[in-house]
Amino acid sequence: MKSRAFAFLLAAGLVMGASPAVAVIGGMASQDVRGARASTLRVETSRGELCSGAVIAPELVLTAAHCLMGGGSVSVVSLDPRFRTRRHAVIAVLPHPTFVPGTTPRTQPGADLAMLRLSAPLPSDLEPVTLGGGLWQGETVTMAGFGLSVEDNKKTARRLRETKLVNAGNYTTQNTVKVAVDIEARGEKPGAGACRGDSGGPVLRGDVRSRDLVGIVSWSSGPLNTRARRICGGFTAITPVSEYRSWISEAAAQLLAMGPNPRPFAQPEPPPPAGYSWWFSR
Structure with a gap:
């Protein structure tokens, strides 16, 4: 300061x-097709939570961990080059291991980060x-x-x-x-x-x-x-x-190792404790 x-x-x-x-x-x-549209997604849960996210790979999205603590299934919405919405299924969620559910963002002692794995690669008009x-x-x-x-x-x-x-x-x-x-x-x-x-x-x-x-x-x-x-x-x-490059790389490798055709899944109730991850299954 x-x-x-x-x-x-x-x-x-x-x-x-x-x-x-x-x-x-x-x-x-946002109006620039090659601007924020190409790398920013809307993150939504079935419980009504609304957040945003950043595309870091065709099947991976980085977002804030506190967005996912309300429970319910998760999906993301992208914008096509004409700014029309497209919905994409999320099959796995991996918050940073230091994140503590139930704390407010201001008092959060850990890293407020989470990675989402999508069920399929995003359209080619999106740029990680x-x-x-x-x-x-x-x-x-x-x-x-x-x-x-x-x-x-x-x-x-x-x-x-x-x-x-x-x-x-x-x-x-x-x-x-x-x-x-x-x-x-x-x-x-x-x-x-x-x-x-x-x-x-x-x-x-x-x-x-x-x-x-x-x-x-x-x-x-x-x-x-x-x-x-x-x-x-x-x-x-x-x-x-x-400050979290190592975790981002490790989390990406872990989620991508799930294979090309993992089954969709539903979040367990209640939300799991720190250090958790979850996969959606029918």
Whole structure:
């Protein structure tokens, strides 16, 4: 942060109100066929949970682990080149072993990451992202997601949006995340950022056509200087992928080793404890 005072205010603001991120506030609808559309998916559960995800391989999607804790089956939705929706079955889910179900994103002691294995490769018009290096303070990034564009209006979700943010530095409670803010508002007043439904969405280095994945959206918090209690439009918490490269590689290998024709499956009830994985079966 630019000053100790601002760092203190940032911490105070995040403690006062943080939520799983669910939609891009202050962003713009994605219209570039080769942009966020090509690497960002909508993640949905049969229990009504809405999140986003990043395509990292034709059959693999990286998302936030907390999105999957409500139970039910999981599927993903992609957009074709004309921005029409296509649904794809998920056959396996593998959260990071340090993730602890039942904790809030802000107090999560482990990594808020999970990998999804699809039943079949995604269409060829989708382009997987590659894992990028570490984020440096002051760097401009692009985030994308299917969350709300108006915090208190659920009807504004499920449309792909994107926005540019600047990495303001680290925020540490039980774990350490990167915190990104609106380039002009800087988290002090309402600006662009993640909201409900954006959790799990990609954070890309540079512009929206980049395939350099540097983070996954975890949670959001409202701006510091507002009378209304907000959970969006202030700070966007990002799980940096550079710190979890080994797990991502190992998880990908484990899920792909299932073979080309695994049987569909249903999540056990209740959600399993930390270190779990599950496969869907008839």
